Amino acid sequence: MAEFRAPVESYKGKIVEVTIGKGDKAVKIGGENVFAFNQAFDEGSWPNPPKVAVEIWDMEPEGWVKGILDFYGDAVSDPAQWAKKVAEALNPDLIFLYMLSTDPNEKDTPPERAVEVAKAVYEAAGLPLIVYCTGNETKDPQVLQKVAEALSGENLLLGPAIKEDYEPIAQAAKEHGHCLSSQAPIDINLQKELNVKLTRIVPAEKVVMDPLAPCVGVGFEFGFSIFERQKHAGISFGDEMMQMPLLANFSFEVWKTKEAKGNEKMGLMWEEMTAMGYLLAGANLLVVRHPEAYRKVKELIERYKKS
Amino acid sequence: MVIIGENIHILSKKVSEAINNKDAKVIQELAKEQAAAGVDYIDLNIGPARKNPEIMAWLVETVQEVVDLPLSLDSTNPKAVEEGLKVAKWRALINSASGRTDSKEQMMPLAVKYDCDVVISVLNDQGIPADAEARAESIMDTVTYANELGIENERIWVDPIIMPVSVDQKAVAEALEFMKMLQDLLPGVKSTVGLSNVSNGTPKELRGILNRTYMVMLDLCGTYSAIADAFDEELMALAKGKMPEIVELIRKVMEGEDVDPNSLPPKERDYVKTAKVLLGDTLYSHTWLEL
Numbered sequence: 001m002a003e004f005r006a007p008v009e010s011y012k013g014k015i016v017e018v019t020i021g022k023g024d025k026a027v028k029i030g031g032e033n034v035f036a037f038n039q040a041f042d043e044g045s046w047p048n049p050p051k052v053a054v055e056i057w058d059m060e061p062e063g064w065v066k067g068i069l070d071f072y073g074d075a076v077s078d079p080a081q082w083a084k085k086v087a088e089a090l091n092p093d094l095i096f097l098y099m100l101s102t103d104p105n106e107k108d109t110p111p112e113r114a115v116e117v118a119k120a121v122y123e124a125a126g127l128p129l130i131v132y133c134t135g136n137e138t139k140d141p142q143v144l145q146k147v148a149e150a151l152s153g154e155n156l157l158l159g160p161a162i163k164e165d166y167e168p169i170a171q172a173a174k175e176h177g178h179c180l181s182s183q184a185p186i187d188i189n190l191q192k193e194l195n196v197k198l199t200r201i202v203p204a205e206k207v208v209m210d211p212l213a214p215c216v217g218v219g220f221e222f223g224f225s226i227f228e229r230q231k232h233a234g235i236s237f238g239d240e241m242m243q244m245p246l247l248a249n250f251s252f253e254v255w256k257t258k259e260a261k262g263n264e265k266m267g268l269m270w271e272e273m274t275a276m277g278y279l280l281a282g283a284n285l286l287v288v289r290h291p292e293a294y295r296k297v298k299e300l301i302e303r304y305k306k307s
Numbered sequence: 308m309v310i311i312g313e314n315i316h317i318l319s320k321k322v323s324e325a326i327n328n329k330d331a332k333v334i335q336e337l338a339k340e341q342a343a344a345g346v347d348y349i350d351l352n353i354g355p356a357r358k359n360p361e362i363m364a365w366l367v368e369t370v371q372e373v374v375d376l377p378l379s380l381d382s383t384n385p386k387a388v389e390e391g392l393k394v395a396k397w398r399a400l401i402n403s404a405s406g407r408t409d410s411k412e413q414m415m416p417l418a419v420k421y422d423c424d425v426v427i428s429v430l431n432d433q434g435i436p437a438d439a440e441a442r443a444e445s446i447m448d449t450v451t452y453a454n455e456l457g458i459e460n461e462r463i464w465v466d467p468i469i470m471p472v473s474v475d476q477k478a479v480a481e482a483l484e485f486m487k488m489l490q491d492l493l494p495g496v497k498s499t500v501g502l503s504n505v506s507n508g509t510p511k512e513l514r515g516i517l518n519r520t521y522m523v524m525l526d527l528c529g530t531y532s533a534i535a536d537a538f539d540e541e542l543m544a545l546a547k548g549k550m551p552e553i554v555e556l557i558r559k560v561m562e563g564e565d566v567d568p569n570s571l572p573p574k575e576r577d578y579v580k581t582a583k584v585l586l587g588d589t590l591y592s593h594t595w596l597e598l
Contacts, residue, residue: 189592190592192590192594193592193594196594196597196598233590237588237590241590242590
């Protein structure tokens with residue numbers, strides 16, 4: 001009798017490998033030609049397990065739960081100290097610096113201050129850095145252009161680039177050698193259009209997709225579905241304009257829910273479950289807030305990587 | 308392919324003003340221009356016409372004064388459609404009935420009373436069916452009902468309801484599958500589509516190529532007619548068999564032959580790229596022609 005061979009699926013496309021940061025600490029995401037955690041079935045390769053960034057702000061946190069504040073202590077009053085603490089205590093893959101204070105509806109802090117904060121954070125942490133603004137189409141380009149220039153050549157991940165403001169941000173990323181995120185609001189067709197436009201300025205190896213990542217209980221199913229569809233378009237259908245790695249930036253959403261705010265233990269589970277969902281949907285890069293969530297999510301990825 | 312000219316449409320500002328002012332000249336010009344462009348029917352779309360259903364009679368008479376073409380009486384209001392049927396000179400087309408209870412009760416009997424043709428869409432009380440099979444199920448029920456009223460298949464024009472490709476790419480491909488199986492389901496029925504809906508939401512300058520390509524694809528799937536833009540010259544040429552090489556190219560794409568768009572001249576390339584999008588082989592974005 002002939003030996004039984006299990007059927008092996010093979011796919012047309014491969015996710016682009018994107019490197020963020022430089023030197024020893026640089027992280028690689030993407031590069032897979034199979035779906036999340038499917039490397040065990042000999043279907044293809046999954047060379048870069050998902051990476052996890054820890055969220056900090058460019059201002060003192062507001063409304064954060066006690067456990068996180070206790071963990072960081074006084075460090076949260078200064079972004080650089082905060083970043084240093086994150087690096088020492090957690091040594092995450094990346095730092096996610098949220099430039100919330102630059103938003104005109106927040107404190108409208110000037111781009112010059114954002115530059116100081118970004119430089120100080122980058123130097124203090126010594127880790128690959130994601131610098132994210134709030135999606136304000138007039139302010140974001142001003143901030144991100146200055147940051148790109150000040151940290152020229154450091155290969156940060158800048159974002160978000162949206163359809164209204166992608167041009168100056170992409171030009172700055174190109175000129176100063178950074179990656180950028182292509183953000184389209186849960187819409188695969190708009191995502192593709194923006195990717196097409198961005199890749200006329202920078203190569204796909206510099207682009208990460210951010211389709212928005214609503215958390216569990218607040219539209220997670222839409223997020224899961226769009227992550228899955230975008231990954232399918234890239235891998236199953238071989239659509240080159242959908243082969244950039246996926247960023248799941250949900251921590252802000254998780255900790256905005258009243259359940260998470262009111263009950264830290266529940267919030268922690270909320271964040272972990274949301275993270276797990278996006279990992280299964282194909283996320284290549286996650287952003288988490290709670291130090292304990294960071295540990296749990298990393299542990300989960302390590303465990304699945306081995307099996 | 309039988310073309311029903313869509314250009315007398317209440318959503319057009321020019322048309323709605325002309326109807327409100329009973330300006331016969333504007334309407335007659337639009338009718339004559341569509342006739343000259345080669346349409347087979349002229350659609351008279353007045354929307355729901357709740358306040359003035361009798362306007363359909365005026366419109367029919369106005370158009371009949373200048374063109375010798377059958378008319379498609381396009382309103383969701385049975386009263387308006389009946390006003391038109393009363394004065395129509397040639398066998399008219401009711402556009403449209405559906406599987407909705409009110410439509411079955413009020414619109415469909417008009418096709419019996421006036422012995423005319425009727426568009427029946429896949430819409431039913433539950434809304435628009437999701438996929439080809441659900442469309443089939445819905446239309447079988449509705450057509451059976453129409454048959455029982457005495458409307459034979461040959462007088463029924465099935466409308467699968469076309470969705471915009473920018474909204475629901477899958478549904479666009481599903482509608483093609485549905486058209487392929489229609490003759491097996493309901494032998495002898497005719498069919499029609501609101502063609503321009505496929506390009507709703509797409510930038511204006513890109514709508515034509517979507518409409519034209521999809522029309523050819525629908526034609527290749529056995530669709531009988533389309534309600535379409537009579538003023539798109541290339542569309543009319545395609546519909547009347549004057550561009551067989553483009554049709555052949557689209558047929559190849561539909562049959563899965565390996566056609567490399569980039570090996571072709573610009574016009575052919577655009578048709579091939581568009582056909583791939585409409586088949587669902589390429590993910591839609593507004594930039595599909597630039598890739």
